[in-house]
């Protein structure tokens with residue numbers, strides 16, 4: 001059976017695979033920065049749907065957003081495990097990395113598939129923060145999760161590609177110099193495999209606004225600075241194509257594992273934040289003459305969320321260890337992302353329940369974090385699609401799409 005073979009392979013792997021370093025110095029450094037950005041800061045940004053520019057600047061200046069870029073291109077050359085530690089600590093401190101986490105990983109496509117000239121041109125600027133590459137144009141309104149059906153077209157005309165179409169949910173597009181864009185270069189009817197004929201481009205958003213690019217913010221339940229992006233005869237220089245024309249879908253998939261592992265670590269951090277808050281309040285709040293934490297109806301959901309957090313953390317560490325060792329980690333990255341999103345949601349619900357009515361008062365930050373962590377079950381990939389991946393690719397069951 002496929003599953004048996006996989007379980008045997010996993011057991012073998014576990015006997016030799018260390019779960020990665022914990023980077024205590026990085027944890028300490030990130031905590032120090034986060035302490036400067038308490039709940040009031042995030043509440044104000046949330047109320048105004050404003051970009052946390054000061055927080056992003058502080059992380060950039062400390063070098064955390066360039067952590068995964070090799071030293072030869074000006075970054076810190078750290079493994080993805082270090083990235084997970086950074087994002088986990090940000091979220092465990094009650095902050096939110098959603099405004100900038102993509103600066104850490106979108107560059108992966110450029111790093112793995114870009115030409116040496118492209119890497120030299122862009123990576124040092126991305127590492128220093130002088131250039132922001134944190135807009136990722138994949139999702140489209142009419143195709144949703146079925147990415148290979150995307151409609152945005154890029155047609156080669158001499159030394160340019162001319163792009164027409166629309167993206168949706170392109171987060172941070174208003175705060176990014178560059179965008180990694182996925183567009184179809186060969187019509188779907190003319191390719192053998194639906195994953196063929198899609199290409200990846202680097203688009204200079206700053207230069208292109210008003211010149212073929214229009215960006216419109218979307219109001220959402222979380223402050224994620226997300227937008228719709230419209231392309232109307234946008235001219236993209238042919239030199240901005242990454243890798244080979246038509247192979248872009250594969251390049252993007254390559255980067256998904258890192259994205260999943262990193263985003264999962266935000267869920268781990270959120271779960272830690274909720275559990276810490278809930279435990280403290282459960283011990284302090286006295287109703288019916290005793291702390292509410294004495295009631296199993298309050299205590300057990302928190303304890304269960306803690307167990308889920310620990311289990312998710314192990315899976316995310318395993319995924320990161322495999323990734324950093326250059327091994328296949330598709331199943332672990334997906335499962336880690338799903339388990340972390342579930343654990344953070346369980347912890348969020350337990351915390352809401354523990355705080356009773358006070359959970360709804362904005363000043364406690366619980367309702368804000370509760371809204372924010374809910375996103376992890378939907379984006380960047382939904383729990384359903386992860387289950388479909390595990391069902392089909394790990395367990396060998398039939399495809400639903």
Ligand SMILES: Cc1cc2nc3c(=O)[nH]c(=O)nc-3n(C[C@H](O)[C@H](O)[C@H](O)COP(=O)(O)OP(=O)(O)OC[C@H]3O[C@@H](n4cnc5c(N)ncnc54)[C@H](O)[C@@H]3O)c2cc1C
Nearest residue numbers: 136137138139144145169170171224379380382384400401
């Ligand atoms: C705040 C926010 C920020 C985002 N940022 C970005 C970004 O920066 N860049 C970007 O490209 N995208 C971004 N996204 C998009 C996000 O990745 C998608 O919303 C997500 O992948 C789901 O796509 P959809 O919303 O079109 O849902 P649909 O594809 O319409 O799916 C709707 C529901 O049906 C389920 N479903 C669909 N097919 C199946 C199936 N075969 N089996 C079981 N269930 C199925 C899905 O799981 C989902 O629950 C963002 C989304 C949000 C909300």
